[in-house]
Structure formats: structure tokens, C-alpha cells
Amino acid sequence: MKKKLTIVLALLLAFSVFVVACGKKEEEKKDEKKEEKVEEKAEDKAEEKEEKAEEKEEEAADDAEEPADDAGEPAADGEIHIEVVSKGLQHQFWVNVQNGCQQAADDYGATMSFDGPANESDIQDQVDMLENSISKNPDAICLAALDVQSVMQSLENAQSAGIPIIGFDSGVPGAPEGSVYANASTDNKAAGALAAENLYSVIEDEVLAATPDAQVRIAVLSQDASSESIMGRTQGFIDEMKELVGDSVAVVGSSAYADGDEASVSVVIDVGIPAKTDVADIDASCAAILEKEGVVAIYASNEFAAESMIRTGEALGGILGNRAEDDSKVWGIGFDAGKLQREAVENGTLFGAITQDPVQIGYKAVELAIKAAKGEPVEDIDTGAKFYNAENLSDPEIDVLVYE
Incomplete structure (x- = not known):
């Protein structure tokens, strides 16, 4: 009996050990399965990340191959700062130049400061402004020099400091x-020549009929003899008119342009330049040449001079107008625009005028400056000039250039 009991106990003990062992194996299998699931999830996530990374690389490659909608637009660069030193602030022309400068700065994500003397005869004030701009160590400077010789040292200072200079309006001819x-400038001699060509078309008959005893006089009004742009327009007009007139022509009134013997020629080009660039002086100079005998036409080489021509013509009894209809009138041709000049062209007081594109001058100057600051190659840009009169003033391509 005892033997049988011993055998049963032994069997129970063995069965218990077997059950415990099986339970441990089951737990180990469960643990192994959990670990396998964790590993599988980790592997799945890793594969998902790799797939997403590959998709992003493919998208980036596609973007590089296919240009974006705004491809070709200026790249924004808020770190670039441009200093602009103009010839003045007093004329609407310079306001439009400033607008163009600001537009370019905005388009390229740059900053811009615009300054200029109160008067275009204030050469030293401009030199001081240029030196002040250099002291700020900008990325580039745009300069419309009143007198190139006066800024020679400043240009050398900027060059030593590694600051690129971009010329505009008349540029900076003869710079180091x-x-x-x-x-970025108008070819001023070509613009002056364009004025001469158009004016000659209405005075040709009188020029051909002129003799030394019955001279024809063509007046030229320039605000100064120092500004490169004014001198270029004046010289361009004179040179072209001399070419059109022929040998029997003399230039008088200013030693800067004097040529020929007035007494022996049929046509006289009479240049008037005021002692100071103010309204009283230029109006006096204009009246002096308009009151001379034999004047058939007058050319004014910028907005300031053109407004003086209009004022003075009115003060002298309204002598400007269509000479073909009334030979007591004097043909007038101006330069640039502005409200007064535009109205004078529209109502026939002036035969016409030459317009630049001041907004484009400012825009292209700053655009070139930004490119130069980035180390990109730059080259001169002729911003162009056009003749306008009452007939073509409403044309879209002209109207947009004739500011008020």
C-alpha cells in the first residue's frame, strides 16, 4: 500500500514539474512573439522613413528639372543695401527716378536710400553726400554726378573700400x-540729336532761304554748363543741327560751344546759360535770346529749362507756337516732361519734346548695383529717348513716359 502511495506521489510530482516547465515555455514563446512584433514594427517604421525620404528626393529632383512658376524673378536678398546719390530732388524727373530705384529694391528684396542736393548747381553738397554714402559702407552706390571732376577723389575712396559704383542719368564719364x-543712362548726345532732327523738319525751308544778310537764329536754353547730361544734350543738338544746316552756321552765346564767325553765316545757333540755376536767372537768359531778331526756334535741354521757355514765351506775349500758321511765332521743343510741358505740347504751344524713361533709369541703376554687389557681371544700359508731340502723345508707349 505504501509502495503504491509512493508511486502516485512521484507521478503527481513529475506531472507538476512538467506543467510548470510547459508554462515557462509558453511564457517564453509569448515573450519571443512580443519581441518579434516589436522588431517587426521597428523595421516597418524604418522602411516607411526610407520610402518617404526617397519620395522627397524624387520630388526635389523633379522640382529641379521643372522650373517654378516664378522662375526668372529676382532673388530676394534683404542683406543688400544700395545708396543712391542723384543730381537733385527738385524736379518731377528725379521723383520718378527715385520711384524706379525703390521698385527695383523692392523687387530684389534689397534696401535703398535716395539723396540729392536741393539744386543742381550745388556740386559740393553732392560731393559731401557721396562721401557720407561711402562712410556707410553699403554694398553698392548709384551715382549721377553733377560734375565728374569734383567726385574723382570720392570715386577712388569707394574703389579702395571695395564699393561698386553704378552711374545713372548721365553716367560718370572719365571716372578712374x-x-x-x-x-544706366540715356545717350544724351543722341537724345539732343533727336531733338535737332525733329526741329529741323519744320524750319528747313527758312534755313535754306537764309543768308548772311537775312540770318535765321536758333536759340538753345541750357540750365548750366557743368552737368554732363545737360552738356551732352546741348552738344548733341548743336552737332546735329550743324550737320543738317551745312557750312554756313556759327555757334555763339557760350564759350563752351562757340564755333564760327557770326557775321559771315546764314544760320546762328545762340546758346543761353544762366549765371545761377534759379528761376529768375534762367528766365532772364531765355528772354534775352528770344528777343533777338531772326529767332525761328528754341530748344530747351531739360525740364527746368523747358518750363522757363514756356513761362518766358507767355510773358513775351505768347510768342511760342506753330510758325507755319503764324510767322510771328517761334517753334519750341523741350526735354523731359512734367505737367506744364505736357500741357504745352498738347495745346500746341510747343512743337514737341524729347522724353527719357526716368523710372527705367532708376530701376536699371539699382538692378545693376545689386548685381554688382553680388559679384555678377554688369554692362552699360542705354535707357533710350523718344520724341513726342500732340499727335503721338496718346500712344501707350509714349504716354507712359510723359509724366506729370
Whole structure:
């Protein structure tokens, strides 16, 4: 009996050990399965990340191959700062130049400061402004020099400081080599020649009929003899008119342009330049040449001079107008625009005028400056000039250039 009891107990003990062992194996299997699931999830996540990374790389490659909608637009660069030193602030022309400068700065994500003397005869004030701009160590400077010789040292200072200079309006002719990277400007001699060509078309008959005893006089009104742009327009007009008139022509009134013997020629080009750039002086100069005998036409080489021509013509009894209809009138041709000049062209007081594109001058100057600051190659840009009169003033391509 005892033997049988011993055998049963032994069997029970063995069965208990077997059950415990099986339970442990089951737990181990469960643990192994949990670990396998964790590993599988980790592997799945890793694969998902790799797939997403590959998708992003493919998208980036596609973007690089296919240009974006705004491809070709200026890249924003808020770190670039441009200093602009103009010839003045007093005329609407310079307001439009400033607008163009600001537009370019905005388009390229740059900053811009615009300054200029109160009067275009204040040469030293401009030199001081240029030196002040250099002291700020900008990325580039745009300069419309009143007198190139006066800024020679400043240009050398900028060059030594590694500051690119971009010329605009009349540019900076004769600057130290390498100091001026490029110019955004009107070809002023060509613009003056354009005025002469158009004016000659209405005075040709009288010019051909003129003799030394019955001279024809063509007046030229320039605000100064120092500004490169004014001198270029004046010289361009004179040179072209001399070419059109022929040998029997003399230039008088200013030693800067004097040529020929007035007493022996049929046509006289009479240049009037005021002692000071103010309204009283230029109006006096205008009256002096308009009151001379034989005047058939007058050319004014910028907005300031053109407004003086209109005022003075009115003060002298309204002598400007269509000479073909009334030979007591004098043909008038101006330069640039402004409300007074535009109205004078519209109502026939002036035969016409030459317009630049002041907004484009300012825009291209700052655009070139930003490119130069980035180390990109730049070159001169001719911003162009056009003749306008009452007939074509409403044309869209002209109207947009004739500011008020």
C-alpha cells in the first residue's frame, strides 16, 4: 500500500514539474512573439522613413528639372543695401527716378536710400553726400554726378573700400578705371540729336532761304554748363543741327560751344546759360535770346529749362507756337516732361519734346548695383529717348513716359 502511495506521489510530482516547465515555455514563446512584433514594427517604421525620404528626393529632383512658376524673378536678398546719390530732388524727373530705384529694391528684396542736393548747381553738397554714402559702407552706390571732376577723389575712396559704383542719368564719364562698373543712362548726345532732327523738319525751308544778310537764329536754353547730361544734350543738338544746316552756321552765346564767325553765316545757333540755376536767372537768359531778331526756334535741354521757355514765351506775349500758321511765332521743343510741358505740347504751344524713361533709369541703376554687389557681371544700359508731340502723345508707349 505504501509502495503504491509512493508511486502516485512521484507521478503527481513529475506531472507538476512538467506543467510548470510547459508554462515557462509558453511564457517564453509569448515573450519571443512580443519581441518579434516589436522588431517587426521597428523595421516597418524604418522602411516607411526610407520610402518617404526617397519620395522627397524624387520630388526635389523633379522640382529641379521643372522650373517654378516664378522662375526668372529676382532673388530676394534683404542683406543688400544700395545708396543712391542723384543730381537733385527738385524736379518731377528725379521723383520718378527715385520711384524706379525703390521698385527695383523692392523687387530684389534689397534696401535703398535716395539723396540729392536741393539744386543742381550745388556740386559740393553732392560731393559731401557721396562721401557720407561711402562712410556707410553699403554694398553698392548709384551715382549721377553733377560734375565728374569734383567726385574723382570720392570715386577712388569707394574703389579702395571695395564699393561698386553704378552711374545713372548721365553716367560718370572719365571716372578712374575700374571705379564705375556700369552705367544706366540715356545717350544724351543722341537724345539732343533727336531733338535737332525733329526741329529741323519744320524750319528747313527758312534755313535754306537764309543768308548772311537775312540770318535765321536758333536759340538753345541750357540750365548750366557743368552737368554732363545737360552738356551732352546741348552738344548733341548743336552737332546735329550743324550737320543738317551745312557750312554756313556759327555757334555763339557760350564759350563752351562757340564755333564760327557770326557775321559771315546764314544760320546762328545762340546758346543761353544762366549765371545761377534759379528761376529768375534762367528766365532772364531765355528772354534775352528770344528777343533777338531772326529767332525761328528754341530748344530747351531739360525740364527746368523747358518750363522757363514756356513761362518766358507767355510773358513775351505768347510768342511760342506753330510758325507755319503764324510767322510771328517761334517753334519750341523741350526735354523731359512734367505737367506744364505736357500741357504745352498738347495745346500746341510747343512743337514737341524729347522724353527719357526716368523710372527705367532708376530701376536699371539699382538692378545693376545689386548685381554688382553680388559679384555678377554688369554692362552699360542705354535707357533710350523718344520724341513726342500732340499727335503721338496718346500712344501707350509714349504716354507712359510723359509724366506729370
